[in-house]
Amino acid sequence: MRNTAVLRYGAVAQTLHWLIAALVFTMFGLGWYMSDLPLGQQKFDLYQLHKSLGITIFGLAVVRLLWRWSHPAPPLPASMPLWQRAAARTSHALLYLMLLVQPLIGFLQSNAANFPVVLWGVVPLPALIASDEALGETLVVLHRWNSRLLLLLIAVHVAAALRHHFVLKDDVLRRMLPAARGCADPLP
Amino acid sequence: MAALRRSLPLAPIALLLAMPGVLAQSWQVEDGSRIGFTAFQQGSPVEGRFETFTADISFDPDDLGNSRVAVEIDAASIATGHKDRDTTLRSAGFFDVAQWPTARFTSEELMHEGGQTYAAHGQLSIRDVTREVVLPFELTIGADPDAADRLLATATGELSISRLDYGVGQGDWASTKTVGEEVVIKIEIQATRPR
Numbered sequence: 001m002r003n004t005a006v007l008r009y010g011a012v013a014q015t016l017h018w019l020i021a022a023l024v025f026t027m028f029g030l031g032w033y034m035s036d037l038p039l040g041q042q043k044f045d046l047y048q049l050h051k052s053l054g055i056t057i058f059g060l061a062v063v064r065l066l067w068r069w070s071h072p073a074p075p076l077p078a079s080m081p082l083w084q085r086a087a088a089r090t091s092h093a094l095l096y097l098m099l100l101v102q103p104l105i106g107f108l109q110s111n112a113a114n115f116p117v118v119l120w121g122v123v124p125l126p127a128l129i130a131s132d133e134a135l136g137e138t139l140v141v142l143h144r145w146n147s148r149l150l151l152l153l154i155a156v157h158v159a160a161a162l163r164h165h166f167v168l169k170d171d172v173l174r175r176m177l178p179a180a181r182g183c184a185d186p187l188p
Numbered sequence: 189m190a191a192l193r194r195s196l197p198l199a200p201i202a203l204l205l206a207m208p209g210v211l212a213q214s215w216q217v218e219d220g221s222r223i224g225f226t227a228f229q230q231g232s233p234v235e236g237r238f239e240t241f242t243a244d245i246s247f248d249p250d251d252l253g254n255s256r257v258a259v260e261i262d263a264a265s266i267a268t269g270h271k272d273r274d275t276t277l278r279s280a281g282f283f284d285v286a287q288w289p290t291a292r293f294t295s296e297e298l299m300h301e302g303g304q305t306y307a308a309h310g311q312l313s314i315r316d317v318t319r320e321v322v323l324p325f326e327l328t329i330g331a332d333p334d335a336a337d338r339l340l341a342t343a344t345g346e347l348s349i350s351r352l353d354y355g356v357g358q359g360d361w362a363s364t365k366t367v368g369e370e371v372v373i374k375i376e377i378q379a380t381r382p383r
Contacts, residue, residue: 039279
């Protein structure tokens, strides 16, 4: 039975949100660290970890989107001006898009670079495109620049959440926090 | 009669008869030729090739005894479609091209197995290891479509080797968890000669 008045994100939405956030945070650290390593087994192993995590994030993002489609997000505070609502919707849409596009670019780069992608070392994933060394090099650059764009979007997202919480003092951030209980609890 | 026998020593004549005959006709290797391989990363195939090689081919299907194949491969010309991987393959952990720049195949005996099937028995040298191998191949010889006065021979063959047999994989790379032990060498040689 669906809640008729949803004022918070439910447990599934929250779990997916924070899990994806933690994994994305990890991916940045992993990506920067592994890029600087000298060629060798360790570098290879970390790249495989990065790829498997990236594909996992892609899968979780798909689940998150399907869940959101069937379990609508709580409405934004009534006091929020229209431009801010538009900004929120746009930035969230871009974040979702990023969670799908960045792993896709990475995967295509592996395909072009003639590197088999074996998910968690167990499931070989068929390549979507053929080997193409020059394209592979372009996709590396694209993946790197896109990650900077993602970082910018995350920075905006976090800044907005903190602004809602500390400046506007509304429930926007609280709705996504598992421990916080405001006046906006879901019906049992 | 006795004088003739004394003036024709038998030993040198016997040596002359025992010497191998003249090598079979020489073929010119064409640009469409390819020496490639399939390696396996975590069980999945990765295709690569050696872009630079030379082959001396003396071949006559009716005179296999005087036929020879000698291939020299520039190990540094390895190409798998990714610069860092190719650099790693050239390094001491794999081919160590600085120490052993050339891989070689030299035939010792060419045999006709029937129909278009042949086998080249010979020695394969990679790094500092030389081993006896047998490279089976399919051979067709016909008119050269690009030159009316020449014949075109196409030979395709595959040989599966263990890279560890040749020391290709040192230290961390001796483990087969990332790069499988088996590597399938795939050759496609196109060669022409005047009719």
